[in-house]
Amino acid sequence: MSRTLKFNIFRFNPEDPNSVPHTDTFTLEETPSLTLFIALNKIREEQDPSLIFDFACRMAICGSCGMIINGRPGLACKTLTSELPTEITLMPLPVFKLVGDLSVDTGTWFRETNTKIESWIHNDQDFDAQAIEERMENDLANAIFELERCIECGCCVASCGTANMRPDFVGAFALNRIARFIMDPRDQRTNSEYFEVVGNDQGVFGCMGLLACEDVCPREIPLQDQLGILRRKMAFQGLKNLFKPKVTGRERRF
Amino acid sequence: MEHETFYTDLLCVGAGLAGERVAIEAAAAGFDAILLSLVPARRSHSCAAEGGMQAALGNCAMGEGDSPDVHFADTVKGSDWGCDQECARIFADTAPIAVREAAHWGMPWNRVVAGKAKYWKGGEEFEAEEKKEKHGLITARAFGGTAKWRTCYTADGTGHTLLYTLDNKITSLGVHVHDRVEAISLIHDGENCMGCVARDLKTGKLRVYLAKATLIATGGYGRLYSETTNTVINEGGGHIIALDTGLVPFGNPEAVQFHPTGVVPTNILVTEGCRGDGGTLLDVDEKRFMDKYEPAKAELASRDVVSRWMMYHIAQGKGVPSPYGDHLWLDIRHLGEKHITTKLREVYDLCRHFLGVNPITQLIPVRPAQHYSMGGVRTNSDGAAYGLKGLFSAGESSCWDMHGFNRLGGNSLAETIVAGRHVGIKVAEFLKGAEVTFKTELATQALAADAERIERLVRGADGNENVYAIKDAMQQVMMDKVGIFRNGDDLQAAVDTLREIYAKALKIGLKSNGIGANPELALALKMPGMVRLAICVAYGAQMRTESRGCHARDDYPARNDRDWLNRTLAYWTDLEADLPELKYEPSTQVMYLPPGDRGYGKTEIIPMDAPKED
Numbered sequence: 001m002s003r004t005l006k007f008n009i010f011r012f013n014p015e016d017p018n019s020v021p022h023t024d025t026f027t028l029e030e031t032p033s034l035t036l037f038i039a040l041n042k043i044r045e046e047q048d049p050s051l052i053f054d055f056a057c058r059m060a061i062c063g064s065c066g067m068i069i070n071g072r073p074g075l076a077c078k079t080l081t082s083e084l085p086t087e088i089t090l091m092p093l094p095v096f097k098l099v100g101d102l103s104v105d106t107g108t109w110f111r112e113t114n115t116k117i118e119s120w121i122h123n124d125q126d127f128d129a130q131a132i133e134e135r136m137e138n139d140l141a142n143a144i145f146e147l148e149r150c151i152e153c154g155c156c157v158a159s160c161g162t163a164n165m166r167p168d169f170v171g172a173f174a175l176n177r178i179a180r181f182i183m184d185p186r187d188q189r190t191n192s193e194y195f196e197v198v199g200n201d202q203g204v205f206g207c208m209g210l211l212a213c214e215d216v217c218p219r220e221i222p223l224q225d226q227l228g229i230l231r232r233k234m235a236f237q238g239l240k241n242l243f244k245p246k247v248t249g250r251e252r253r254f
Numbered sequence: 255m256e257h258e259t260f261y262t263d264l265l266c267v268g269a270g271l272a273g274e275r276v277a278i279e280a281a282a283a284g285f286d287a288i289l290l291s292l293v294p295a296r297r298s299h300s301c302a303a304e305g306g307m308q309a310a311l312g313n314c315a316m317g318e319g320d321s322p323d324v325h326f327a328d329t330v331k332g333s334d335w336g337c338d339q340e341c342a343r344i345f346a347d348t349a350p351i352a353v354r355e356a357a358h359w360g361m362p363w364n365r366v367v368a369g370k371a372k373y374w375k376g377g378e379e380f381e382a383e384e385k386k387e388k389h390g391l392i393t394a395r396a397f398g399g400t401a402k403w404r405t406c407y408t409a410d411g412t413g414h415t416l417l418y419t420l421d422n423k424i425t426s427l428g429v430h431v432h433d434r435v436e437a438i439s440l441i442h443d444g445e446n447c448m449g450c451v452a453r454d455l456k457t458g459k460l461r462v463y464l465a466k467a468t469l470i471a472t473g474g475y476g477r478l479y480s481e482t483t484n485t486v487i488n489e490g491g492g493h494i495i496a497l498d499t500g501l502v503p504f505g506n507p508e509a510v511q512f513h514p515t516g517v518v519p520t521n522i523l524v525t526e527g528c529r530g531d532g533g534t535l536l537d538v539d540e541k542r543f544m545d546k547y548e549p550a551k552a553e554l555a556s557r558d559v560v561s562r563w564m565m566y567h568i569a570q571g572k573g574v575p576s577p578y579g580d581h582l583w584l585d586i587r588h589l590g591e592k593h594i595t596t597k598l599r600e601v602y603d604l605c606r607h608f609l610g611v612n613p614i615t616q617l618i619p620v621r622p623a624q625h626y627s628m629g630g631v632r633t634n635s636d637g638a639a640y641g642l643k644g645l646f647s648a649g650e651s652s653c654w655d656m657h658g659f660n661r662l663g664g665n666s667l668a669e670t671i672v673a674g675r676h677v678g679i680k681v682a683e684f685l686k687g688a689e690v691t692f693k694t695e696l697a698t699q700a701l702a703a704d705a706e707r708i709e710r711l712v713r714g715a716d717g718n719e720n721v722y723a724i725k726d727a728m729q730q731v732m733m734d735k736v737g738i739f740r741n742g743d744d745l746q747a748a749v750d751t752l753r754e755i756y757a758k759a760l761k762i763g764l765k766s767n768g769i770g771a772n773p774e775l776a777l778a779l780k781m782p783g784m785v786r787l788a789i790c791v792a793y794g795a796q797m798r799t800e801s802r803g804c805h806a807r808d809d810y811p812a813r814n815d816r817d818w819l820n821r822t823l824a825y826w827t828d829l830e831a832d833l834p835e836l837k838y839e840p841s842t843q844v845m846y847l848p849p850g851d852r853g854y855g856k857t858e859i860i861p862m863d864a865p866k867e868d
Contacts, residue, residue, distance in 0.1 A: 015769055015771070016767070016769045033520075045722040049764070050765075050767065050773075051773070054293070055486055056297045056299070056486055056487050058522070059302065060603070060604065060608075061302055062296075062299075062302065099771050100770055105434075106294060107293070107295070107431075111431065119422055119425065121422070123358075131354075132391065133353075133354045134358075135391060136363075137365065138390075138393070141362045142364070142409070142596065144362040145362050145411065148362060148408075148415050151296075151301075152296055186360055187360070
């Protein structure tokens, strides 16, 4: 028998001086295989054309539609209403700047953080168009892909205790990304250089170990394993740094 | 008028793979570049490409003996001789370089593992020996319409990894990405393109971008159809602003590809890699049928051919009934758990999450869905658009035209970075010689015109038509009458209905207030343009009285090289009109490979030199 769904949706349009944060309620008859993607589009097209939310691929590979679904961060496109009670409460992801209603500005946040952690291969060699490619073991390529699968949806950041308290914390996504580069022989950064990027409270040592990031990751990436490995590496590097005179000319911390 | 103005050397409208790859060349040559993107760049539709990209590296056992020559021939045959052979040649020659370059930037391509390897083809297992000397080099898998295994891949997340690799690269180069910004009109003086007017999708504010060179790289126009594998942002925005100039033609609008394996009912794509890796198509009796229709290539004929046979087989009563209509099955069970959870990992995940189907033990319900737009902003082989100097296009949005009337799987992802690389070099050359005077008066006029459009929509000055109802009506007509099989009566009806829809699209009024990131306004601004594109597709198809590649006419089943070895150029010169002006040009200026049999897809061919009938 079909259910009548009640949607409680957070509403606020920061560009509209008359808008105040509140919750609007919409009702919808449930249909077979209904996802939040279909439901929200129906509500917008049939009930309130001003409703702001984000979708792009609608197949869980672009990361656009992260939101808080009944208290838990997740991708709206791959959430079937049949998995939820009849009352569904939708809120925008915290940490990120609100664009309006359920839409947040993940793009700026991730680009800034990726720039901060220098999320790219550091390699001095120029590309030689005439040469064949450097060899790589297939197992290594697969292992890199395993971590590369992150879609920057923001669910891990939204669920993170530290990220919610301090705006400069780079989040599980960034630590996973660094782990991916450490694994990749094409990136010639040393552990000492990685330490400069994430060996601090904004990085690995800021994590409180609440583990929510991995619980909510829609890609099921082993975020905690990566954090653990990275933390040991960086702690060891930190110790080494204690006994090594700095040559960078930067002021020593101890 | 309150607005921001930005100046740059290169403005890329669109920040998917093609836009980013062009920007990399410009930035590497020392030019400033800004990319506009509807969504954060990494959410571009490029990320959804699964199976891989073609490049004739010839490293794996089944790719031995491959070369750009073979890749070129496959591409021309795949296009059903509709392509520009000069572009196909540049493409095939550059693809291996572009793949290796991506590896240099961090792309985790899958690699050759020396020793005996098991393969599946048409449901049967066989063995091949991977050579020791190739161990660790980039490997490849089979895709449809290719003589060799040539599709390089990272599991089935190739587009995702490639997009992140390139986005990392542009971040390191300091290229600026303005995300959630939508171009709504081009600024030009009738000869030179000088940038665009755009709307900030976060705040609703208008912006002016003035640029020495402007690139359109906005992907396809799949959302003209109701059943499509495309992301919701593929609404033809770049095509609309180019066509609206009245000067830039829409090349081959009628060339619209349907992919054989859209999942029923959501139209989410499962990669051609499933069939490439040995998956089979089954009917209601769980029997294979493609081997009967296409004995040589079976499931690995080109997409246009497989899609047609699937629809034909369903019409023969062999479809599987479901609440969403008849469909067929894709069977990958025999590939085994390890293969499915590694090389087809995304397929494994999406089947479980969206269908509740475990492909290791269960069949996947599939049916052809709109997938790719071969048509687009017509450019020359440098990627320079016809009609306006300083305007370029690359990737799916362009009709650079190496795909003609049917694109081979794996050639789209390849085109983004191969054409992107080539066009990027040409754009940098153009920028080196560019002396541009920005006429601010033109920018002010364009801005004022767009501000007025918005004001009228908000006020309901032209009427109160519902934008969503118009979109639905348009998508339904396109699906019902301009789909896989076409005929004169349906196409006439489609054009007639679309003209009625167009009249309504000019009378849209907003129901909401249009303030800020308002999504209704964003759609209303492009809705008349979307209907214009749809009319170009339907009208182009109506006029093309032959069958070529994906354009299959029941009433003209033969490929007619005598009369139709050409490319449609649709111009919307008269903005008061509700039909485009159609012109034609030869498909190719250089003919390396004269028209012949493709080797699959039984079609009658009227040869170039056939005598004219009275």
